[in-house]
Amino acid sequence: MNTNKIYLVGFMGAGKSTVARALGRRLGWRIEDIDEVVEARERATVSEIFAARGEPYFRLAEREALRRLLPLEHVVVATGGGTYADPENRRVINSDGAAIWLDLPWTAAIGRVPADGRRPLASDRAQFAALYHSRRQAYQQAHLRLDATSPVEELVERILDWLGY
Ligand code: S3P
DSSP states (O other): OOTTEEEEESSTTOOOOHHHHHHHHHHEEEEHHHHHHHHHEEEEETHHHHHOOOOHHHHHHHHHHHHHHHOSSSSEEOOOTGGGGGGHHHHHHHHHEEEEEEOOOOHHHHHHOOOOSSSSGGSSSHHHHHHHHHHHHHTTTSSSETTTOOOOHHHHHHHHHTTTT
């Protein structure tokens, strides 16, 4: 496992971007966020991309964003909630770095992710629940699982300990 690169994976609302920032600061590493890479390249927000071009287009852009980050080292990557659910992305991530699953309990997921339209796949609550349950099997393939409800600083310490930093 390559410990020079960390991928944070997990469901919407797990705190992937927040933990990536805190971890990047501690390690002095660069931080990348797949959603932000997609938004910058498309010059549109994730919800605009879903509305104008549909989910399949977003998934292609997401895969391309992941590919563009492959040459980087000493970087913490915050993935989108669906990035690691894709088998090919999962294979790429697991061989390119250390995949850490921020596991968010269901009750916390509903509380943390409002159906406000900012996340297109959170508006329909039945679909949101189905996604939550169907993706757990994928997230389980990460190298490490942590409880996403732990305080951010504790998560950072656990990750640093686990990596031996
Ligand atoms: C998605 C999660 C979002 C974003 C998009 C799709 C998903 O990222 O990539 O709305 O499929 O779970 P966050 O997990 O950062 O909210």
